[in-house]
Amino acid sequence: MSKLALVTGATSGIGAAFAERLAADGHDLIVVGRRRDRLDAFAADHPEVTVRTVAADLSTEDGIDTVAALCADEPLDVLVNNAGVAHYMPLADLPADKARELVNVKVLAPTQLMRAAVGGMQRRGSGTIVNVAGMIAFSGPADASVQPRRAVYAGALAHLVAMSQTLAAEVEASGVRVHVVCPGVVATEFHSVQGMDLSAVPRMSPEDVVTGALRGIELGETVSAPGVEDHRLLENVFAADLAAFRGQSPELATRYRD
Template identity: 30%
Template sequence: MNIDLSGKTALVTGSTAGIGHAIAKGLAGSGANVVINGRGQDKVDAAVRKLEGTGAKVRGIAADVSTAAGCKALIAALPEVDILVNNTGVYEAKDFFDIPDEEWSRYFDVNVMSGVRLSRAYMKGMLKRNWGRIVFISSESGLNIPVEMIHYGMTKTAQLSVARGLAQLTRGTGVTVNSVLPGPTMSEGVETFVKGLAKQNGQSVDEAAANFVRQHRPSSLIQRFASVDEIANMVVYVASREASATNGAALRAEGGIVNTIA
């Protein structure tokens, strides 16, 4: 399959590193004009330079999409997109009884409202042009709510609901809205976390990673962390013309952790 996104403009939020940056790289590699987004200008500029070195068509816009003002600024700088990947997100392991109200609100603003605001802004243009792709980067934690970060799981479930509801609005058009559900993925942040576990327990990084999966995600069929590129591959396909019959779906790229057949 030759995925060609030439002439399409793609915005990937939270794409200065990790899964978001891998998605941006994958979309650019398929010919899309990619817009990198993050909160800080320095990190955005560094991420753009990294992709420019591959010959990609890429630009950057620094904006905090967890706020209404940040989304407004981003939309003003980029009035239309063909592909919107709502990837921005935060997570932290924290005991339920220690999570204050403000943190529940912050997680909802960052993980959910960023995608709501940007989809509201860009989807009308997609429907008018009769082509577009919106992808929410959810998580297997939206189905298997992790007891160590219930607030995070709540937001990932909410993303699935928003994406499915928006897909209902695309009936009979060339626009699709889908969710992708990664499992444990070896992004830069997770790699730092695993290295900390390795040092704490006197293990190699590989041993610490394998032990984490066995202990915390025992139902995993691949029994390892996914790479950021493996998640990006799913997103690039969903964003393509070839995925035109995939709409309103929650597509799992979580290594078989979710123990259901549907």
């Protein structure tokens, strides 16, 4: 029996690369995106597997509910939460509708899709959830010299990292794997649709991002960073996180006392 994968944001970039790789590995697919023409073209190009197309806008409640229902009802072996928007700009300049769109697509939609899928995966004793975040998740401590400012986007990606880590711990004995991949700048349409020209910037290919994520899963990593050569850098970040978490006390810290 073929395995079944659902990929959001499957019409271009990293999502399309995930869909291509999963199809090549023999997975039947549910591909989700906003552009019906591209979804249909992908299905027509992959007659060797069963491809179901779902045109859905994950910035809307209806779109999220439609895809979450599939995650709950279908026996998914793999869920890839890849859909994204950027809207890089300072918070004071970010229109309310764009802020809502960004949070819905990168926070609410992955949360609801994971919630819908993980119970069935646990009951079946297997499954893999892959969230696509980015190295911007680790950029919070950067000072004002780092441009462009993107508080909501960075916060949304940091949410995906922390949620993936905590969910991985919740399900670690169930046979379900949770992984988040954090690429740097990738050669996709992602920035150009936001009016950003990064053609002169060295960029990773979407296929290498997918390769890094899948190899990271094989290596037992919860967080992969395909462009970071020394994985100890990430390990040090996570060790510092835990040290701060474990270093708390009910007593007010000395530096805050009069």
